[in-house]
Amino acid sequence: MEKKAQMRTMFTSSEWDECKWSKTVKGKATYATVMSITFWNGVNLCLKVFAPLVKVLRIVDADKKPSMGFLYGELKHAKEAIKEALNNIEKNYQPIIEIIEARVKDRLDSPLHFAAYLLNPYYFFKDMGIKLDHEVMDGFFNCVEMFYDANGELQSHVVNIELPKYTHKEGTFGKSWATQGCAENDDNYNPVKWWITYGNHTPNLQRMAIRILSLTSSSSGCERNWSTFEGIHTKKRNRLDVHRLNNLVYVQFNAKLMNKQKREKERNVDVLLASDASNAQGWIVEGGDDEEIDPGTRLTWEVVGEASGADGMFQPRRSSRMREFHEDDFQSEEEEDEQELNEFDFEFDEDHVLEEYGEEEV
Template identity: 30%
Template sequence: MVFGKNTPTISQQNEREAEREDDDDVIEVVDEDQNQTQQVKKKPSPTDEKDPKKPLLTEVRYVGSGGSNAGGSKPWACNHCKGTFTSSYTRIHYHFFGAPVGTKAGIRRCETLLRDREKHEKLWRKVQDAENIGVSKALKNSVLSKNASSKKRIEESFAIMERHAVDMKIVRGLCANGIPFNVLRNPQFVEMVNAIKRAPDGYKPPSYEKARTVLLDECVRDVEKDLTPVKDTWYTQGVSIVSDGWSNVKHQPLINVLAVNSRGAMFMFAEDFSGVEKTGVEISKLLLGAIETIGPSNVLQVVTDNAANCKAAGREIEKVYKHVFWSPCCVHTLNLIFKDLAKEFYWLNHTYKRGKKIVKYFLNHTHALSIFRENSQLELLKVAKTRFASHYILLRRIMDCREALATTIVLNSWREWVKKGDENTKMIASQVVETIRDDNFWDDVGSVLEITKPIFLLIKFCDGEGSKMGEIYERMDNMMGEIKDVMKDNEYASYYPQVEKIVLARWEKMTIPLHCVGFALNPRFYDKNYLSKMAPGGIPRKAPNQDVEVVSGVMKTFDRISEDEEEGRVLRDQFATFHMKKGIYSMVATQADAVTMDPIDWWATYGSETPELAEVAKKVLSQLISSSSAERNWKPTTWFLFTRTFDSNLDFQIPIKPVRTKSGTSIPKACTYIEGSSSRLQEMAWENLDEEDMEDGNGKRQRLD
């Protein structure tokens, strides 16, 4: 038995009832002579159209002639949307207000009323008033009386319209103020919108003066409270002072100062050096002030670029605080290797210039570039000289575009375009074509990329976020071995001794005792499986304690960070316990976790037997090795809170301090905060350089010298 087989649904019942109304609008007429009630069909009359019980008839006009049935379907036109329909009075309701839930409307909605809420509400009240004074059978079954939920649907439809209007206001506000659409993803923006929704009636935004003074100061205090967990790690993990110079659009020479460790980077302040010579003494005063602010006992190193005045500033700092090391930026140092190689080897520099000429020609001629783009999914990259590893980046992209370049120069469209050019354009075009067709050029590009790739990969590693102090020493060793392996079968193998000399010369300038300590206190490098494998270059691996240079650096560090001889002796004894795997370090679990666990976590877990050494290890391993975090574009235009503009694990918003002049006073008004910074593009996203989505840019960076 099928239950409800012949039972109509509620929607079907509603439709049938509406159809019955449409077919017969019946009224009762009393005959005084016969005193009998007869049912007659009322003829349409002009008064019918103005019946207060059918107020919607005034919103339409009948066109043509209908049937003999007074109720029935008649052709009519809407006075609002001008649409023409044939239906009953019920469908007129549906046209203006929509059908009840579960009922097919059978007619489209009036678009004019959907867009005009004021008209819609006025008509809605008109129908409600008519029903209140005396509802006829037709109105009893109208949309208003039949289903109150239709009112909710109308309100929802207008809510959609209102939301769209608000959305447009927001987008126009963003466009008018040049605010990127990424702000819509910012949780702070969402919080702001929610706060405005909850605000009392009549709320007005704060004034310009109040926002930039009282409210900004309060906001800075709130953000500083949020950064308290980061500051708390300074006592346990130490901190590095990072600094680098740059210029804003007003050409003001500024120096950023940040406090960084493995938990995050905190912007401290920016110093304006306008009219002041950037000597080592002046820079050291700036950095010493930052050290005093943080607390000298929490600072392990000061990281700057490799300029001579920065090195002099480092010496001044070490005179005041012997436990604070000056550390040159590893990324800058490694980048100088590219420049040294280009100066030393003509073939490398010549190859780079030929490749650069190809890129420059296409980028300077839009029609040639258009022809190239039709045959390539990749863009040619014009990398600024100040960009790290610019030689490798440019040549790598040219190699990836080799096939597209070769296809471009054989096309008829290319030849016809070249013929139309002037003599200089034709001459350079012929040189470009000759270079692209030269197999020796492409062989040289391949050789340069093979030799320099290990350097590039190490730059990419150093320029990334996170604490790298425990790995940089070992990776430098590996880089040298990888270059040796590549040049064995390379046509330029005879140049390896010169390459090695250049790399080692830069390495000596870059390496500091802290690098040795980080290497020696990284438990992973004492693993038997690790030591059993050959290092790149065919060199046997050895534990850090067996490397004379490493042990020497460790002892120098222990001597500088110890307050007295006894403390230094304790550190040396505990270091012996650690690398000889005595006590807790001899346990199987301890040695197994040394390979899989983060070194900082490993020392926090197993360092209880050597507490003084564990404290040193956690602090050293938490430090960074480059000043790249200070060189990023810190979005200083109209934002009063800095956020990192590059992919990183440092998710904290940073409070801006006023830009200070050397006299100690704040720069007045608009210059009080670091506004109008140059729109330098983000430094090359190293994680994408091995893919096919590299981007062009014209970043600028200014050294402190």
């Protein structure tokens, strides 16, 4: 969408008319697409619908603060933003909301999610009506029963004595600076730190809130470690003992975190929440941000090997799935049709998606 004007200019230029690709079937189809008003309206609508969901995914994937306390609340905000983007016309937004709710059901609506939503003052202090939501309160009660299992007296004390102090903003919860401390979800706000500061008069509820709000809701950190393990534990280096292997992963992964934090300070921007999606590429694709790392601060494989005492130098592996594209890779429609079936291995369509594809003209 940002390059809409430039793309239209390119396809209306004399250079495009003289280009051999403009005579191919795909070239003509691309020209019709780029010049179509309907296509760009669809792109704009897709951005309005998916932008709130992408924001939720980036919050979940961020590693500055735990995301459990924000997931349910941000999902609610995302659904409201989608409704507004579709002018609050039910027939337009209802199919999308149904898909989201189907994905959320039995996955992101557990008692932990509800309790974290209630105990996060960023949401509760803005909407005191959350305590009237029976799903949220039932989820919180279930968490109390599990957290203080087999201790009915303590459960009763948390629910009947300590919780009302929080929900009615009594004591330190009612201080103006307590409200100001959770008014904005910025880099300075962390619900765990907020409870440590203002929850001293409700020690049992404080302990429960800190434990729940300290949870993550994504396995991204583990997956990044798996990629690091893959790069270290190769076939030629499979005799490393577990202790040394863990130390190598610890050194390399934390070096990446240090470089990431350094870049954030230099840019003064959150990599995963930035408006420029390319800033997150380094975490999405392995090695995607290698060029942005200062060579003076890069922790090379040689240094890691020397520090660990491992035999040989570590060399990052190049993925066999990556290749460069050249002009010769592109062919006309007629040339591609002859080779198309021989070049691709098709997977079994288990969900029968292809049966419905193409029934309606886009």
